[in-house]
């Protein structure tokens with residue numbers, strides 16, 4: 692935090708998912724392997740679906756010369772590359788798992804009570820994740836805390852730009868019709884917070900011990916959402932012990 696300036700009054704919270712609302716292990720050990728296992732069967736069954744076909748065409752365009760679309764998709768999965776057609780396809784594959792109840796969206800226990808209290812206090816809530824908007828809605832719609840999608844007024848993915856680029860946050864602030872400093876961006880990744888801060892947003896790093904996150908020292912930091920609330924003047928709900 693730079694030099695003791697008073698913080699702007701917040702009107703909105705924009706939150707990341709992996710490492711912020713949800714465990715990194717849930718994404719890496721449940722969601723990603725589910726999509727990897729299901730990929731071939733899904734493409735065989737749904738390859739003619741126009742949305743799936745569009746992902747395959749875009750993957751082929753972005754693949755290395757001579758590399759097949761499916762090979763590129765598997766390589767991006769292994770690299771955890773945040774590439775549009777992969778993220779869209781993962782969302783489409785996860786749909787069956789979330790809707791059937793096989794997967795429930797992980798949320799740390801402090802998250803839902805804080806989001807509910809902030810929404811009740813008139814704070815506008817939105818999500819910005821590398822996961823597709825469809826995947827974000829599945830995770831919050833089928834979460835351990837039930838369907839939280841009505842709490843959110845906006846969902847943003849990398850269609851707006853990459854998470855380490857300031858222009859993405861400027862576009863989100865413009866889309867939300869709010870001055871950037873009134874929007875508090877929450878993330879575990881310092882480079883994302885750098886980009887948001889460069890666009891003028893208020894920022895806080897989530898340093899969740901269970902995820903092994905290390906504080907960057909470049910931004911305000913909190914161990915959980917009540918810690919965020921206490922620092923930024925947001926309501927702090929009473930949590931069950």
Ligand SMILES: CSCCC(=O)C(=O)COP(=O)(O)O
Nearest residue numbers: 708709820821822826827830
């Ligand atoms: C249901 S969203 C899954 C998260 C995901 O696919 C991902 O790549 C994590 O990105 P984030 O920007 O939330 O860290």
Ligand SMILES: [Mg+2]
Nearest residue numbers: 707709710879
């Ligand atoms: Mg994250």
